[in-house]
Amino acid sequence: MFKGQFIHSIDNKGRVSIPAKLRKYIAPEANNSFVMTQGIDACIDIYPRDQWLTIEEKLLKLNTFIQKESRFLRLMLQNAHEDEMDAQSRIVIPQNLLDYAQIENEVLILGALKKIEIWSPRVYNAYISSSQETFEQIASEVMSL
Template structure:
């Protein structure tokens, strides 16, 4: 389970370290391999290989290529997607096109999102939080009631 937030930097080659607290939750089935793609908002989503194959690909496979909206979504999700394996220093190489999509230059905010990891430009993350500034209690009530009726 990936939880918490960490401030890191991307090196000149586009590599970012995966926090030690996250590494201990990587299943052996993931083989230290991750899939990266654009997030629903302006961030990078990173999925361990086992979760990507078991959950994400199953959903992608269910999309109808003859439905315009579904095929557009699939194309947009996969066009920037990449795969990488942790190097000996527990870093992932983030492709330049994903760094550009997320407007990441040097500093990054790494957020645990339970089964996936998000990588943000810290300034964009703060702006995103301000744009969606509802009290936590209000959001919790709305989301939890909707999901568990």
């Protein structure tokens, strides 16, 4: 499962290399293919193909004849993009996702168990320091279930 954070550069073609430490955890079933979508909060979610398929199964259960469910599906898929790693273990992130995450020339790559998140370092720092609650408070709330 993915974990840890890494700072990498992103070149002018939108390419980001997947850290070797994270690559180890990619299942062979993913076929070096990834699906990226806009994430919760200003980041990009990157799912190895096999993990994405479990998300897709949930989405397939939505009833697209209901306006609200249709809207969610559009929001979720409008910036979705599939790509394979090149021989140098890089993927290309399209411009609309970079805009969404306010990314310029550096990215913060965050391992998040089943998926990888891509942040603008600046935005991520702001996000972390934005909450009033301490780590201990949130921990006790979320983990006591």
